[in-house]
Amino acid sequence: MPEYITPFTRQVDLQNGTIPTAPLVHKRYLSDLKGLFHDAAAEAAMMAANPLLYEVHEASPDIPMDDGQLRYSTTVIFPGKVGDEYFFTKGHYHANGSRAEIYYGLVGEGLLIMQTREGEVNIQRMTPGVAALVPPYWGHRTINIGTGNFAFLAVYPADAGYDYGAIAEKGFASLVVERAGKMEVIPNPLWQR
Numbered sequence: 001m002p003e004y005i006t007p008f009t010r011q012v013d014l015q016n017g018t019i020p021t022a023p024l025v026h027k028r029y030l031s032d033l034k035g036l037f038h039d040a041a042a043e044a045a046m047m048a049a050n051p052l053l054y055e056v057h058e059a060s061p062d063i064p065m066d067d068g069q070l071r072y073s074t075t076v077i078f079p080g081k082v083g084d085e086y087f088f089t090k091g092h093y094h095a096n097g098s099r100a101e102i103y104y105g106l107v108g109e110g111l112l113i114m115q116t117r118e119g120e121v122n123i124q125r126m127t128p129g130v131a132a133l134v135p136p137y138w139g140h141r142t143i144n145i146g147t148g149n150f151a152f153l154a155v156y157p158a159d160a161g162y163d164y165g166a167i168a169e170k171g172f173a174s175l176v177v178e179r180a181g182k183m184e185v186i187p188n189p190l191w192q193r
Contacts, residue, residue: 005063005064005069008060010022010059010060012074012106012153014106014107015107016076016107016149016151017074017075017076017106017107017108017149017150017151017152017153018055018057018074018076018151019057019058019059019073019074022057022058022059022073022074023058023059023061023062024057024058024061025055025056025057025058026055026056026058027052027055028052028053028054028055028056028089028090029050029051029052029053030043030046030047030049030050030051030053030082031047031050032053032090033053033088033090034047035168036088036090036091036167036168036171037082037083037085038083038085038171038175038188038189038190039082039083039084039085041083042082042083042084043082043083046082051078051080052078053077053078053080053087053088053089054075054076054077054078054087054089054144055075055076056073056074056075057073057074057075057076058071058073059071059072059073059074060072060073063158064158065158065159065161066158066159067157067159069157069158069159070155070156070157070158071155071156071157071158072153072154072155072156073153073154074106074151074152074153074154075089075142075151075152075154076107076149076150076151077089077110077142077143077144077149077150077151078144078149079144079146079147079148079149079150080144081177081178083177084177084178084179085175085176085177086143086144086145086176086177086178086183087143087144088141088142088143088144088176089141089142089143090141090164090167090168091113091139091140091141091164091167091172092139092140092141092162092163092164092166092167093117093137093138093139093140093162093163093166093167094136094156094160094161094162094163095160095161095162095163096157096159096160096161097136097137098136098137099136099156099157099159099160099161100133100134100135100136100156100157101133101134101140101154101155101156101157101160102131102132102133102134102154102155102156103126103131103132103134103142103152103153103154104129104130104131104132104152104153104154104155105126105127105128105129105130105131105132105151105152106128106151106152106153107128107148107149107150107151108127108128108144108146108148108149108150108151109125109126109127109144109145109146109150110125110126110127110142110143110144110145110146110150110152111123111124111125111126111142111143111145111176112124112126112132112134112140112141112142113140113141113142113143113172113174113176114134114135114138114139114140115138115139115172115173115174116137116138116139117137117139117166119173119191121172121173121174122138123174123176123185126142126150126152139166139167139172141167141172143176145176145183170191171188171190171191172188172191173187173188173191174186174187174188175187175188
């Protein structure tokens with residue numbers, strides 16, 4: 001006999017991208033992303049204030065991390081920059097690399113930057129109503145390029161897992177910065193193959 005999980009429903013607030021009844025909310029501050037921004041001096045200068053960069057509202061933390069299960073969450077990234085680089089999420093590969101993920105834009109404007117371990121980069125613009133596929137084996141990070149909050153819904157296999165270490169060690173091959181008042185994607189001079 002299968003082990004049954006009790007069905008449940010969570011309301012997603014389409015005005016702000018949160019899940020008001022989320023049983024778990026992760027808050028990520030600048031100190032949680034220490035060393036990930038390319039401008040170390042700007043990062044150090046902001047560290048005393050330690051701003052909140054983003055929140056993850058977990059709708060389904062009790063779902064077992066088993067093959068065949070799905071989890072979902074929303075992420076709200078606040079507007080801002082460290083130096084000229086827009087606020088972003090840590091970024092990760094899936095520990096189980098064969099797992100894909102779906103992102104659905106809810107609020108604001110952002111980018112989904114993806115890359116292979118070899119450094120091939122693909123960038124998708126995210127706005128409300130946009131659904132984006134993160135294919136298997138692609139690392140991914142989201143970036144708020146707007147003046148307000150950027151929020152999206154993520155749906156992913158429960159057994160996908162996270163590999164944050166590869167991003168912490170090598171970074172992303174491209175950076176998203178603001179230059180002369182405009183968003184630009186530039187090569188990351190610190191990226192290592």
